[in-house]
Every structure is written in C-alpha cells, then in structure tokens.
Amino acid sequence: MQAAVELITVGNELLIGKTLNTNAHWIAKRVTALGGSLRRITTVPDDVEEIASSIREALRRKPWLLMMVGGLGPTHDDKTLQGVAEALSRPLKVNSQALEMVREKHRELLEKGLTLQRELTSEREKMARLPQGAEPLSNPVGTAPGVMLREENTLILCLPGVPSEMKAIFDEAVAGLITEKAQVQFREESLIVKKVLEPELSPIIDEVMRVYPQVYIKSHPYGEEGHYHIELHFSTSAKTGGEALERIRKAEEMVTELVKKSGGEIQRSEG
C-alpha cells in the first residue's frame, strides 16, 4: 500500500517568479526517499479563498498525508491557517501549547536583547491561533510552530516556508511518520544512451516495461542535435532496497542489450 502524499506550497513569491520553489523539490526528494508517493504539488497565492479551495480539492482525492508549506508567520500575508480553518469549517483558537512555544521563543529573544517589545503582541499571538483540534509541532529554529491535524483519513501537516525551519520540523516530526506508513524502499538509477534518438528508443522502453512492469522508465533528452544524449531514469519501490535494486538491474540489462542491438551506446550515469 502506497503512502499517497500531496503538497500545497503557499506564497505570492512563487507565483510571480521571485522565489524558485526549492522547498517543493526538497520535500519531493525526501518523501520519495522515505517510501512515500507524492501525487501532486499545488502552488497558490497568499489568499484565504485560494488556499481553502486547494485544500478542499486535495481532500477530495483522499491522500494519506497533505503537507502545506508557507504562510505560518506573524504577518498579514501569512494566511495558511485561516485557509485550513475555512476549508474544514473549524474556528481558529489560541492553542495553549502553541502559545507556550511562542512565549518561550519571545522570552529568549528578550533575554538576548533581540526585541524591544516586552509584551506578547497580537502578531506573535497569531502564530498560536490554530484550527480547532490541531496540535502544534515544536519549531527548533524559529518561532512559528508547525501544525498537525486530522480530517477524516487525511493527516494535514503545515510547515513554515523558511527552508531551515521547514526542514527541521520535517525531519523531527514528519519523516518518521512517512517511513512507518510506507514500509517500502525507493531506488533509482540512470543510464546514458547515445547515438539513438528518443523516438527510436521509445519502443525499447515500452518493451522493457512490459517485461518489468514495476520498474518505471523515463527518458530525458539533453543537448542539441549531433551532441544529443538521453538519460534513461529507472525507478521502483519494493519491500527492501535490495529487491528494488535487483529489479532495476534486470531492466537495465534488457535495455542495454536492446540499445546495443539497434546501434546505440550505453554508459552508466555519473549523476
């Protein structure tokens, strides 16, 4: 049983091309390596209605895990929790555990002389206002706690958009859940094919995938005519890493044989 995961990344900066979505790339890689299956990534603006509608659409597909990244901070444009509250028709309420986390961080900042505000302002308190039924996840490197809640059979996890904070909470609170749920190992390998063009390689890939249906083979052409090569990317998931790798090796052997037969060259990818 595959652990189906969806990701929603929130932020105008992603939609105006100011920021490259390296968070999505990092999460995709990690989820896959842990045995999870990322099915969709959606990027929406800092807009409560857009966030809420993307959550509703994701929940209709019933993923095991819905991750949200970005929009948990103290400012007016941090709207992810409002979007979650709206999508699930739950009120936002100050969560006492989250409030303690935010307070503790504020105390540290005060002690270090990094803030002059002695009182916990409404902007700081905002980070502790969670949708009803949610639990905060401790943020080891920043103020805004992560947020975990459940809606029917989907676990919803909201992480901050600052990459160091996102990664810290993922590693602490999310990675273990995926490993436990997935119980499969993902493996990938690449071969480089030269002197055969993609349309000519296509029937070879089809044939190998008929014989090894569990191995997914995808071709990625690189370069210009004449200096053209194709990366063939093999991936599969199995109970053990050894089993997954063995399956890939067999598919690679068959591809190698067929490519050579049709006049092509093969080398192992150095990537």
Add this chain to the structure above:
Amino acid sequence: MQAAVELITVGNELLIGKTLNTNAHWIAKRVTALGGSLRRITTVPDDVEEIASSIREALRRKPWLLMMVGGLGPTHDDKTLQGVAEALSRPLKVNSQALEMVREKHRELLEKGLTLQRELTSEREKMARLPQGAEPLSNPVGTAPGVMLREENTLILCLPGVPSEMKAIFDEAVAGLITEKAQVQFREESLIVKKVLEPELSPIIDEVMRVYPQVYIKSHPYGEEGHYHIELHFSTSAKTGGEALERIRKAEEMVTELVKKSGGEIQRSEG
C-alpha cells in the same frame, strides 16, 4: 482587467524530486513581467487521469490562459495531449500541419545522418496527433510542436518540457498574447530591514498597505537570530511602468519613516 493565467507542469521527475521545477519559475517570472497574473501552479504525474483532472479543475476557475508544460514528446510517458483530449472529450487526430512539422524535422535529421530510421515511425507520428480543433505551434529547437486550442473562454497552450524548447515557443507564440491581453506593467522593488523583527514589522506593513492598497508588500525573513534581516518586497501593476514605480516609491517612503521611528534600519536591496 487582469490576465489570469494558470500553469500545469507534467512529469514524474518533478514529483520524485529528481528535477527542480525551473520551468515553472521561468514562466512565473516571464508571465508576471509581461503583465499577466499567474494564479496557480499544479504539478501532476505522467498519468492521463491525473492530467485530465487537473485540467478540468483549472477550467472551472475560468482562467484566460492555461499553460501546460511537459509530456509532448514521442515516448510512452508523454501523455499531456491524451490528458487534454480526455478532459475536453475531444478525439486525438493527426493534424496535417503538425505532421508536416514533424516530417520536416525528420528529413533534417536524416540529411544530417542523425537517425537511421528512414520511415516516419508511429512514435514520431504521435507528436502530430492533437486534440481535435487544436493548432500546432512551430518548435524552432526540437521536434515536438507546441499545441494551442481554445475551450470556452480559456486559451490552452501546451509546451514541451525541455527548457530550451519551452522557452523558444513561449517567446515566439505566447509572450505577445500576454502583453496584448494584460496591458499593464508590473514593477517590484525590495528594501532590507534590520534591527526590527517580523512580528514588530507586521503592523507597519498593515498600515502602509491601508494607505497604498494597490501595492502588495510581503516580508521575507532571512538568517538566524542576531544576524537576522527582513526583505520587504513591494510589487504593483499599473498602466505604465512609471506609474507603478511611483506608487511603490511612496509606499517605500512611508515604510522607511515608520521603521526608523521604531528603531530599525533600512537599506535598499542589492538583489
């Protein structure tokens, strides 16, 4: 009237974290610079049903332009046009103009000795099978033509995923359409704020955005405690670039004044 744009990027490689979605970043930047408003980015796997459902969802939001990137090539995993056909209930048919483009490319490859296949195989022909009513867009740097079609009030444009091909067709066939539709100029500027934390900056941003509601201000915190700074990103669109920039300048002046009043430092971003 804003030119609402949606983008769907297709490819397993994006969902397993093999490939960073630089295509989405490039398109987001270009669409915004041309005056368009990118409302959502969705990434789906090489799966006809997933592609089709993401198109149906996007069309429900009635964007002026729906761009699709990836999955136009000759191999079994290139499924974008099948997804479009499925979503719009239109058959896939060989388009004579597209077929001529694919033939022409094949002739060139033969002449240069880059392929040994003398006949146009079904894999090559596949790139000319378009949803009924679609037009091909010439691909100056590769074989697979881009595809343009209309569904109700939405223009659908499909571009190949190879970055050089995507960019070439975008610049040739898409950029002009956006400029013509949008008729606004986008401008952005950044200030760097030091010695004020994000929760303290938040009410200042709110106040400035109340006075200049057309300017969008977003804060991006960087660095660790103690060496912490915040980038304040200002953006707006107006009939002319001069008007847009003037609006931003006024908002920047007000922010600068308020930040200094609360003990912070401001400098112009060098980014």
